[in-house]
Amino acid sequence: MESRVLKPILAVYLGLFLLFLYGPFLVLGILSFQQGPEGGPQFPITEWSIFWYQHILGLAPPSRVAPLPIGISLFRSLSLAFMTMITSTVLGVMSAQAFRRNFRGKTLAFYLIVLGMIVPGVLVGLGSALVATTTGIERHWWSTAFATHVVYTLPFAFLVMLAIFNRFDGSIEEAAWSLGASPVRTFRKVTFPLIFPGVLSAMLFAFTLSYDEFSRTLFSSGREQTLPLAIYGTFTVEIHPNVFAFGVLTTLFSFALLTVYAILMTLSVRRARRVAIQESIA
Amino acid sequence: MTVANIAAPAKARVKTRAAKGLGVAGTYLLLAPAMVWMTLFLVVPMAMIVYVSFWTQSTFKIDSTLTLASWRTFFASDTYINSLWTTVRIWLIVLVTTFLVGYPTALYVGLFVKNKTLQTALLVVCVIPFWTSFLIRVLAWRPMLGKEGAINILLMKAHIISQPIEALLFTELSVVIGMTQIYVVFMVGPIAFMLGRIDPSIIEAARDLGADFWRILRKIIFPLSLPGVVVGAIFVSVMVLGEFATSAALSGRKVNLLGNIIVTQVGSLKWALASVVGVILTVIMGLVIAGLLRVVDLKKEL
Numbered sequence A: 001m002e003s004r005v006l007k008p009i010l011a012v013y014l015g016l017f018l019l020f021l022y023g024p025f026l027v028l029g030i031l032s033f034q035q036g037p038e039g040g041p042q043f044p045i046t047e048w049s050i051f052w053y054q055h056i057l058g059l060a061p062p063s064r065v066a067p068l069p070i071g072i073s074l075f076r077s078l079s080l081a082f083m084t085m086i087t088s089t090v091l092g093v094m095s096a097q098a099f100r101r102n103f104r105g106k107t108l109a110f111y112l113i114v115l116g117m118i119v120p121g122v123l124v125g126l127g128s129a130l131v132a133t134t135t136g137i138e139r140h141w142w143s144t145a146f147a148t149h150v151v152y153t154l155p156f157a158f159l160v161m162l163a164i165f166n167r168f169d170g171s172i173e174e175a176a177w178s179l180g181a182s183p184v185r186t187f188r189k190v191t192f193p194l195i196f197p198g199v200l201s202a203m204l205f206a207f208t209l210s211y212d213e214f215s216r217t218l219f220s221s222g223r224e225q226t227l228p229l230a231i232y233g234t235f236t237v238e239i240h241p242n243v244f245a246f247g248v249l250t251t252l253f254s255f256a257l258l259t260v261y262a263i264l265m266t267l268s269v270r271r272a273r274r275v276a277i278q279e280s281i282a
Numbered sequence B: 001m002t003v004a005n006i007a008a009p010a011k012a013r014v015k016t017r018a019a020k021g022l023g024v025a026g027t028y029l030l031l032a033p034a035m036v037w038m039t040l041f042l043v044v045p046m047a048m049i050v051y052v053s054f055w056t057q058s059t060f061k062i063d064s065t066l067t068l069a070s071w072r073t074f075f076a077s078d079t080y081i082n083s084l085w086t087t088v089r090i091w092l093i094v095l096v097t098t099f100l101v102g103y104p105t106a107l108y109v110g111l112f113v114k115n116k117t118l119q120t121a122l123l124v125v126c127v128i129p130f131w132t133s134f135l136i137r138v139l140a141w142r143p144m145l146g147k148e149g150a151i152n153i154l155l156m157k158a159h160i161i162s163q164p165i166e167a168l169l170f171t172e173l174s175v176v177i178g179m180t181q182i183y184v185v186f187m188v189g190p191i192a193f194m195l196g197r198i199d200p201s202i203i204e205a206a207r208d209l210g211a212d213f214w215r216i217l218r219k220i221i222f223p224l225s226l227p228g229v230v231v232g233a234i235f236v237s238v239m240v241l242g243e244f245a246t247s248a249a250l251s252g253r254k255v256n257l258l259g260n261i262i263v264t265q266v267g268s269l270k271w272a273l274a275s276v277v278g279v280i281l282t283v284i285m286g287l288v289i290a291g292l293l294r295v296v297d298l299k300k301e302l
Helices: A004-031 A051-055 A070-098 A106-118 A121-134 A144-166 A171-178 A183-212 A215-220 A227-236 A241-281 B010-015 B024-052 B069-075 B078-112 B116-131 B134-139 B150-157 B172-196 B200-210 B215-242 B246-251 B256-267 B271-295
Strands: none
Touching: A004 A070, A004 A144, A004 B078, A004 B116, A004 B200, A051 A241, A051 B116, A051 B215, A070 A183, A070 A227, A070 B024, A106 A144, A106 B024, A121 A144, A121 A215, A121 B150, A121 B256, A144 A215, A144 B024, A171 A183, A171 B024, A183 A241, A215 A227, A215 B215, A215 B256, A227 A241, A227 B134, A227 B246, A241 B116, A241 B134, B024 B271, B069 B078, B069 B271, B078 B116, B078 B172, B078 B215, B078 B271, B116 B172, B134 B172, B134 B215, B150 B200, B172 B215, B172 B246, B200 B215, B246 B256, B256 B271
């Protein structure tokens, strides 16, 4: 049978595919341990060292390689991602809640929201920069860039919540209402705990997308750089292994973030299960 | 919370299941913030791009006298026209490469891996690189493709080549390689999803009737996965057409996409010309998406 031959071939192909995905990253990781400050961003490794990691953290003696402006830009990126996460998740949940019933202009509203993830970042950035300059609004990462980030992350949060509400059993809410609970109380005590895993996913989406976003930020953030803009700045000049070391560190940071998400997710699932058990006992 | 103020009367609530405790006004109130946000920060800026593309641009100033000058500048310049074709060419190439590289992977994950947990695990492994900064992933190709890069060193050690291949970095090829690696996952995901939904008994039936695997692939598997291909193609198209960072990092300024033109024009405060390029990019994007949506009726298929 062909599939008996084909399956191992495709399995090998998958291996090669993963090598293609991860290969550059392995090389980057290896080169981040290049000797410094003379060692260049290529092979061979003259001597293994952690110089570039010290360089990132500001612990290395001053050299001709300028330190990456990480501290403040990291703070800006994290704050921006946090603001974006909260705003787009709240708006996403509200919009998806509205979409649970039919209303006039539903299709238009759907496309208007989804448009935010379709229009390329460079255009959104350009457009908001134009609006800002012509109206005399100053551009900052916490104002204009924040607005464009939410435009980008809101559709993701919205679609996640839409999928969650699609599988949602509305009769539980009706039970709460018929027992006399107000809509607010119903949302807080019944609806929200049930959609919480979805809310977490929407938050994760929004945070990571905003944290890594730069084509929208490039034109709309003004002079104060976010982290991706600081990295983008290294594109035009000569690159040094400190960028690689930085790449390794950001990846570790992302994994830490992912772990937090996984823990929260497990906890919320476990809690839901415990509540269910308690109810069945009572 | 707004939910409280806009609760529908109790009667209506009990009457319709779909009402979910909110009146029509409530629905619009819930929706309003998102609508206002998207209008102010997406629709207005996009309209502004169209408007400003007709403004009069002098060296460092711009005023709102309407003119076609910037449009003429664009279409009269070989540099800009070339970048238009480069963008279309790179987009088409990357579309094909992401499909060719991604489809076998999706085929294996979606169709041949029967265990759902393993399937999810493999997809997660494909997505993990996305938790690294996009720009870092682009930069990672430099030590890989360079003259003294990993690929050349490996090929020379293996005695496959005696001279390092210089065409690997700072060419159109390096841009295509980089973009393929970065965007291929957007192809793999939707296709694997569609393949995973194929009822195995259809394939079994075809096999029992004597069809060989290629015939099954051509006549059953591929047509059924087509919506996934289209969704993947839309993702890839949207991202590649708006690209400028990969070409900036990996082409050594040799490949100028429309996105790169916008960045340089904004850098020199030529807002009108940047807007012209923006409008052209928007039109291309609209045509591409409309064209792809004609291939399959996504609403029906998904």
